[in-house]
Amino acid sequence: MKIDFASFKKPKPYETDSKSFWDDPHISKHMLKAHLDDHHDAASRRPHIMDAACLFLKNTYPPKQYPRVLDLGCGPGLLTARLLEKGYDAFGVDISKRSIAYAKAQFGERYFARQDYLNLDVDQRYDIIVLMYCDYAVLSPNKRQRLLQNISRVLKNDGVFVLDVFTPQRFKDRDERKSWVMQDESFFSPNPHLLLESFYRYKQDLFLEQFIIIEAARWDVINNWHQTYTLKRIKDELNQSGFRVLKYYADVTGEAYHAHSETLYLVTEKS
Ligand SMILES: C[S@@+](CC[C@H](N)C(=O)[O-])C[C@H]1O[C@@H](n2cnc3c(N)ncnc32)[C@H](O)[C@@H]1O
Known part of the structure; x- marks a missing residue:
C-alpha cells in the first residue's frame, strides 16, 4: 500500500471530492441507521421537524394546486412518505442503494427510484421540487450548476423549487x-x-x-x-442559473429569517 502524503496537506478548494461516500456498503449501513434514529439530526431531521416542514409546505403550496412533488436526495424516504400522507403525488430519488431499498420496502416501490440527481432521468414535470437538509451546498460549483439545470428541466414553469442551506453561522x-x-x-x-x-x-x-x-x-x-451561504450569495448563485428567490425563512418550518440563523430555507421559481 502506497500512501500519498500530499493528502495530509490542506487541499485547495474542491481539489478532491469524496468518491463513494453515500453509497459505500459499510458507510451506507451506518448512514441508514442514522437516518432512522429519531433522537438526533445527523442524517435526517428529527420527526417533529420533518412534520412541521411538511405542514408548512402544505399550508403555503397546497397539494390541490401543486400536486406533483419530486424529493431529490430523499434518503430512506422519511420526508417523501410524509408528503404522500399530506396528499401530494410525491416521488423520491436517491443515489444510495440501501436507502432506496428501505424506502421502497417501507413506503411502496412505485414512489421511489435509485438515481443520481446529477443525471436526473424522470419523465414527468413537477409542481414542487424539494432538496432538503442542506444537500445542495456539499456539491462542487460545477455539480451545483448541473443539478440546477436538471431541476430547471423538470420543474413546471409555474412550479417552485425549495431548498435549505447552512449559513456561515x-x-x-x-x-x-x-x-x-x-x-x-x-x-x-x-x-x-x-x-x-x-x-x-x-x-x-x-x-x-x-x-x-x-x-x-x-x-x-x-x-x-x-459551502455556506449568506442570503446575497445564494440569491446571486441561484439567479445565475435561472432561479429567483421568492421567499426565504430561517428554517424549513417557516420561522422568520434572522441574522443568527444557522440555516436558510428558500422558495424559488424559474426566472
Ligand atoms: C443529508 S441527506 C438528506 C436526506 C433527506 N433529504 C432528508 O431530509 O432526510 C442527503 C441525501 O442525499 C443523497 N445524495 C447525495 N448525493 C446524491 C446524488 N448525486 N444523487 C441522489 N442522491 C444523492 C444521499 O444518499 C442522502 O440520502
Whole structure:
C-alpha cells in the first residue's frame, strides 16, 4: 500500500471530492441507521421537524394546486412518505442503494427510484421540487450548476423549487484543527483503522470536514465540503442559473429569517 502524503496537506478548494461516500456498503449501513434514529439530526431531521416542514409546505403550496412533488436526495424516504400522507403525488430519488431499498420496502416501490440527481432521468414535470437538509451546498460549483439545470428541466414553469442551506453561522465557532484516533471499527470502516480528522476554513464561507481512514491494506480520504451561504450569495448563485428567490425563512418550518440563523430555507421559481 502506497500512501500519498500530499493528502495530509490542506487541499485547495474542491481539489478532491469524496468518491463513494453515500453509497459505500459499510458507510451506507451506518448512514441508514442514522437516518432512522429519531433522537438526533445527523442524517435526517428529527420527526417533529420533518412534520412541521411538511405542514408548512402544505399550508403555503397546497397539494390541490401543486400536486406533483419530486424529493431529490430523499434518503430512506422519511420526508417523501410524509408528503404522500399530506396528499401530494410525491416521488423520491436517491443515489444510495440501501436507502432506496428501505424506502421502497417501507413506503411502496412505485414512489421511489435509485438515481443520481446529477443525471436526473424522470419523465414527468413537477409542481414542487424539494432538496432538503442542506444537500445542495456539499456539491462542487460545477455539480451545483448541473443539478440546477436538471431541476430547471423538470420543474413546471409555474412550479417552485425549495431548498435549505447552512449559513456561515453554522461553523462560526469552529477553528481549524486536526486530530487522530485509533478505532476498532467506526462509521467509516468495519476494520481496525487510524482515523485522522481535520477541519479547514477557506475564504468565501467555504469549509471542509476531512476524514482520512488508514487500514492495514487500504486507505481512503473523505472530503465533505460545505459551502455556506449568506442570503446575497445564494440569491446571486441561484439567479445565475435561472432561479429567483421568492421567499426565504430561517428554517424549513417557516420561522422568520434572522441574522443568527444557522440555516436558510428558500422558495424559488424559474426566472
Ligand atoms: C443529508 S441527506 C438528506 C436526506 C433527506 N433529504 C432528508 O431530509 O432526510 C442527503 C441525501 O442525499 C443523497 N445524495 C447525495 N448525493 C446524491 C446524488 N448525486 N444523487 C441522489 N442522491 C444523492 C444521499 O444518499 C442522502 O440520502
